[in-house]
Amino acid sequence: KQRKKHGLKAAQLKISDDAIREIISLYTRESGVRGLERQIGTICRKTAVAIARGERKSLSLRAGMLKPYLGAEKFKPESRRNTDEVGLVRGLAWTSVGGEVLDVEVAVLDGSGKIELTGNLGNVMKESCQAAVTFIRSRAKALDIDEQFYKNKDIHIHFPEGAVPKDGPSAGITVCTAIVSALTGRPVRRDIAMTGEISLRGRVLPIGGLKEKTMAALRNGVNTVIVPADNEPDLDEIDPTVKSALNFVLADKVDKVLDIALLPKT
Numbered sequence: 001k002q003r004k005k006h007g008l009k010a011a012q013l014k015i016s017d018d019a020i021r022e023i024i025s026l027y028t029r030e031s032g033v034r035g036l037e038r039q040i041g042t043i044c045r046k047t048a049v050a051i052a053r054g055e056r057k058s059l060s061l062r063a064g065m066l067k068p069y070l071g072a073e074k075f076k077p078e079s080r081r082n083t084d085e086v087g088l089v090r091g092l093a094w095t096s097v098g099g100e101v102l103d104v105e106v107a108v109l110d111g112s113g114k115i116e117l118t119g120n121l122g123n124v125m126k127e128s129c130q131a132a133v134t135f136i137r138s139r140a141k142a143l144d145i146d147e148q149f150y151k152n153k154d155i156h157i158h159f160p161e162g163a164v165p166k167d168g169p170s171a172g173i174t175v176c177t178a179i180v181s182a183l184t185g186r187p188v189r190r191d192i193a194m195t196g197e198i199s200l201r202g203r204v205l206p207i208g209g210l211k212e213k214t215m216a217a218l219r220n221g222v223n224t225v226i227v228p229a230d231n232e233p234d235l236d237e238i239d240p241t242v243k244s245a246l247n248f249v250l251a252d253k254v255d256k257v258l259d260i261a262l263l264p265k266t
Contacts (some may be wrong), residue, residue: 062195087182094209099216111154119159122167172198
């Protein structure tokens with residue numbers, strides 16, 4: 001469509017499948033295709049100008065050749081973690097441009113029981129953090145955590161990329177896992193991601209946007225995704241390629257989440 005619009009023949013401009021995927025991941029990232037069409041239009045326009053000036057007869061565009069035509073990358077390539085870390089958990093979020101991996105970091109310091117929340121959080125997400133702390137307090141002994149931690153420890157919960165507003169309850173189990181990891185010193189599996197709301201009694205409640213979230217998990221090298229048991233019917237809507245590549249764990253209680261996500265203390 002864009003080739004025809006810019007007066008180009010198929011032989012004059014070829015864009016490989018790898019180049020298309022690179023445009024999507026590094027320059028557009030949206031739920032539709034308008035952004036992709038605009039970027040391809042830019043390539044067609046610059047190619048047509050180059051051909052008209054006699055600078056080239058044709059262009060065969062492959063991955064790694066986009067920068068001269070589209071400029072600097074708008075999105076960074078997805079990073080893959082190399083180690084299992086304490087107090088760092090991968091959550092999954094839904095945004096207007098699709099699914100995203102949302103890291104949650106927790107630091108525990110000697111103090112007087114203060115809870116610090118940073119990362120440009122909305123009220124619902126702040127309440128979700130409070131619910132996670134209350135659940136952990138109620139289960140401290142069973143989790144092998146000092147029952148006075150809420151008096152003698154300060155807990156800092158941080159969501160990176162502070163310029164981006166964040167809200168919603170679906171990071172509840174992610175926050176809970178990160179706090180338990182930080183308080184116990186148990187590392188979190190690096191190949192795992194999760195999404196789910198948490199209740200005060202430790203139930204894992206359903207969330208939305210599962211299809212988009214799982215695509216983000218696959219992009220980031222995640223092998224196992226923990227989702228609420230009540231979202232089991234939504235698994236049928238997930239792309240078959242994504243579904244076959246990921247191991248899905250259905251959880252109705254936070255205890256199951258912690259058993260799967262946390263490794264023994266080193």
